[in-house]
Amino acid sequence: MNVEHLKKYITEVRIDHFAQGTKVFSEGEECNGKMYFVFSGNLQVFKRKATGEDQYVRDIKPGEFFGEMALVFPSPRAATVIANSEDTKVGIITKDIFLGMGKESPGFLSAILHSIINRLTAVEDQISEKQKLLHILINEIHEKSGDSSNTESVTKSEENTQGTGNQESDPESEKEPSSQV
Structure with missing residues (x-):
């Protein structure tokens, strides 16, 4: 990607700040066609268990991204993401920006x-x-x-x-191979 094209996309990326404890999005909510890159701070991902409790999945750190599935599949969000730092700074990329960057x-x-x-x-x-x-x-x-x-x-x-693609063992297949073609 040449520098001029890169500058174009960087200026289109929206920057947002999230205070500690703020939800970026919640599991089950409609996706907004945006993915996020973390510039600073830390976020945590949670999934809802069958009991209704939230279960910690992983941390998201600077340099990482999340929410990319919203650019590919228009399905509800698969997890809840919460800011876990005083000031978490993220770049928000829309589907149009994503596709443009991908072409370049x-x-x-x-x-x-x-x-x-x-x-x-x-x-x-x-x-x-x-x-x-x-x-x-x-x-x-x-x-x-x-x-x-x-x-x-x-x-x-x-x-x-084990290692068979979940196929049942077939005694016939264990015989010597036939010479027929």
Whole structure:
């Protein structure tokens, strides 16, 4: 991106300040087609649990961004974001600015995509760990209830889904490959 184009987009970015404890947006509220870059301060992300309580998810620090899904999917906000510093300064980017910057600088889009992929990978890792814990707990419950047949079933189910895309094991597929073409 050349400097003149960069200046154009920088002047279009709106700057906003949030006092500590101020919500930037709430989970479930309609998205406004804006994403945010943090210049200074700290924010926290919360998700509502089934019990209605808010659960802390992560911090957002200077140099990071959030709310990018609003530029791609017009769905309600997936989390609540709250300023956690005396004066949190963010740049607000609309969809038009985002698309313009993306046309001028593929590197900009690449950086955004890289960050989103990292977050998605972290979420997948968390889900995997929770699934492992769930299987351990289910096995313990079955063992304590004296029902070993269910324990074996859960263990076999785990073995069948490990690294196979959740496909059931097929005894026919374990035979020697045929020479037919």
